[in-house]
Amino acid sequence: MAQSYKIHINHSLLFxxxxxxxxxxxLSRDAIENLKLxxxxxxxxLKPLIDQLMNAEQAFNYVLLYPDFAYLRNRVFACxxxxxxxxxxxxxxxxxLLIHRRGFWDLPKGKHKKGESIAExxxxxxxxxxxxxxxxxxxxxxxxxxxHQYTFHTYTLKKKYVLKRTWWFYMETKEQxxxxxxxxxxxxxxxxxxxxxxxxxxxVYASIRDVLSA
Numbered sequence: 001m002a003q004s005y006k007i008h009i010n011h012s013l014l015f016x017x018x019x020x021x022x023x024x025x026x027l028s029r030d031a032i033e034n035l036k037l038x039x040x041x042x043x044x045x046l047k048p049l050i051d052q053l054m055n056a057e058q059a060f061n062y063v064l065l066y067p068d069f070a071y072l073r074n075r076v077f078a079c080x081x082x083x084x085x086x087x088x089x090x091x092x093x094x095x096x097l098l099i100h101r102r103g104f105w106d107l108p109k110g111k112h113k114k115g116e117s118i119a120e121x122x123x124x125x126x127x128x129x130x131x132x133x134x135x136x137x138x139x140x141x142x143x144x145x146x147x148h149q150y151t152f153h154t155y156t157l158k159k160k161y162v163l164k165r166t167w168w169f170y171m172e173t174k175e176q177x178x179x180x181x182x183x184x185x186x187x188x189x190x191x192x193x194x195x196x197x198x199x200x201x202x203x204v205y206a207s208i209r210d211v212l213s214a
Contacts, residue, residue, distance in 0.1 A: 003069040006145070007076075007152040007163070008207045009053040013061045016076060018069035040066040040075065050079045054154065054161055080154065080163035084112040086122035088171040089141060089211055090132070092191055098200060099129060099180060100188035105204045107211060109166050110184075118167045126171060130189045131179025141168040141214050151207040168211050 005016040015035065038044055044064075053060060066072040087109025090097035098105050110125035112118060123135050140149045150167045178189035192200060201209050 004146045005073065005152060006143075006148075006210075007154065008205070009050070009154045010056055011059045012053045012056060013059075014053060014076075015061075015063045016069070016072050017063055017065050018067065018072070019065045020067050035061045035063045037063045037065060040064040040072050046075055047079055050076075050161065054156065077163065080161045081157075083162055083164045084118070084167075085109055085164055086112060086118045086125065086167040086169070088122050088126045088135075088137070088169045089214075090126060090130075090135070090171040090173055091138075092173050092176070095191035095193050096197065097126075097130060097178070098190055098192050099186045100190075101184070101186045105200050105208075107168075107208055109168075119169060122167065122169045123171070129181045129184055129186055131177065131181075132173055132175050134173050134175050136172045138170045138172050141170055141211060143168070143210050143214050151210055153205065153207040166207075168214075 002018040004018065007014040007016070013035075038049070040046070046064075049062070053062070064072060064076065087107050089107060097108065099108055100106070108126040108129040110121070110129065112121045113124075116124070119137055123137065126132060126135055142149060143151065150165050152163060152165050154161060154163050156162070176191070178191070180186040180189040197212065201212055204212065
């Protein structure tokens with residue numbers, strides 16, 4: 001199967017797909033529809049395309065296609081500072097944990113520290129952001145459409161573009177009390193059942209919606 005990445009950039013989606021310029025059926029195989037296709041050879045000016053996506057007020061959904069996926073990935077990643085992070089979707093009985101941060105509902109997550117495994121980062125961040133101590137990882141979360149365990153999203157920090165890859169895990173706990181970490185701008189932490197979840201999905205970032213939909 002062709003290698004592929006899905007990156008949330010502002011309001012838009014950018015897909016990186018391993019393939020040949022003539023191999024357009026790869027789009028239907030990976031369930032990608034109605035996207036503009038670019039073949040990412042040396043003639044494609046990539047930085048202006050990234051600038052457009054990072055600053056657009058409307059959605060532009062693009063596919064970058066190239067047979068050498070490492071070349072394609074490296075060209076795109078060169079436009080950003082890459083940060084690794086991890087987090088979890090925590091279940092307590094029939095309820096799931098959500099946090100409210102900077103006007104959006106979110107999932108607990110944070111930056112990877114040197115010397116930690118990705119799983120250790122995920123558990124530490126959930127503990128710190130929500131005050132939970134009894135956490136068990138029950139498995140990795142696999143996300144549509146490519147089955148990756150991680151999401152990609154971007155933002156601007158000190159006039160530089162940042163690309164954050166966040167690794168996701170299913171977690172379980174029996175603790176009820178939640179203590180939002182206010183120093184991280186978390187003003188609420190709540191347990192939400194599956195029936196209520198749909199009403200929250202419209203108020204989360206698109207990359208988090210992918211995790212909730214998994």
